[in-house]
Amino acid sequence: MREVPVQRITEEVARLSQEANCDLPEGVEKALREAAEREESPVGREVLRSLAENALIARQDRMPICQDTGFSVVFVEVGQDVHLVGGNVYDAVNEGVRQGYREGFLRKSILDHPWQGKNTGDNTPAIVHLDIVPGDRVRLRFMPKGGGSENKSRLAMLRPADGLEGARRFVIETVEKAGPDACPPFIVGVGIGGTFDKVAFLAKKALLRPIGTFNSRPEVAEFERELLVAVNRLGLGPEGLGGRTTALWVAVEVSPRHIASFPVAVNIQCHAARVKEAVI
Ligand code: SF4
Incomplete structure (x- = not known):
């Protein structure tokens, strides 16, 4: 059994929260630049170049x-041979968010109650997805999830008869409805299967997959390719100003389903597709 003090989780979350907000993953920036080369619309090209430039300046100047x-979404994988000591893991994550958002002068966006809410003042509580995995390491992935793109995400409990075609229609319709408010170009996270709760988690988890990485199942990867082509035919374009680059990537995660259900969830991610990772 390997002992890991939860203080280490706090330190890493504090660091990741600042890094994630200022340092766009290289793959996303590269995808923006490559899309600018391909984009047919002059305005679209200009927007894509500006977004890549913005990411570069943010990294260099340590600005968000x-x-x-x-919202601080934190995926925590704990190896089953790890013994976490020194406190509660959820408290440790929240303390990391508190420190990171304070030290990084990052905007605090969380209300303590959905309709009577006042700002918690430190961006807590985080959404923590905790998973037990083989091994003796702790893996943290920090995703600051903006409200604009989250608001345009949708879930449908389709009928089994709707099948893959129904899922395709729902994904395309969701991207179309998302429009400029969700700050395209998007990364589209899709979950198919499981239950009402599981499918939403799958769609969120799909967003962790780096751009350019297909699902390991060939039939799912094929569906990802088809969806990317289809959403880019919509013509929404960068920031909704028209063009061929509505999405940079589509990632689909699947799960077994009940014979009577065909759940589909679409989690829209804007171009500020921020994720940072650490392993303890
Ligand atoms: S870029 Fe993303 S995080 Fe920023 S305002 Fe648009 S939707 Fe929100």
Whole structure:
């Protein structure tokens, strides 16, 4: 059994929260630049270049990529041979968020109650997805999730008869409805299967997949390719100003389903697709 003090989780979350907000993953920036080369619309090209430039300046000057520094979504994988000591893991994550958002001067966006809410003042509580995995390491992935793109995400409990075609229609319709408010170009996270709760988690988890990485199942990868082509035919374009680059990537995660259900969830991610990772 390997002992890991939860203080280490706090330190890493504090660091990741600042890094994630200022340092767009290289793959996303590269995808923006490559899309600018391909984009047919002059305005679209200009927007894509500006977004890539914005990411570069944010990294160099340690400034947030966007004013919406997000809900702190933290994926924690704990190896089953790890013994976490020194406190509660959820408290440790929240303390990391508290420190990171204070030290990084990041906007605090969380209300303590959905309709009587006042700002918690430190961007807590985080959304923590905790998973037990083989091994003796702790893996942390920090995703600041902006409200604009989250608001355009949708879930449908389709009928089994709707099948893959129904899922395709729902994904395309969701991207179309998302429009400029969700700050395209998007990364589209899709979950198919499981239950009402599981499918939403799958769609969120799909967003962790780096751009350019297909699902390991060939039939799912094929569906990802088809969806990317289809959403880019919509003509929404960068920031909704028209063009061929509505999405940079589509990632689909699947799960077994009940014979009577065909759940589909679409989690829209804007161009500020911020994720940072650490392994303890
Ligand atoms: S949707 Fe994304 S880019 Fe747009 S304001 Fe929100 S976090 Fe920023």
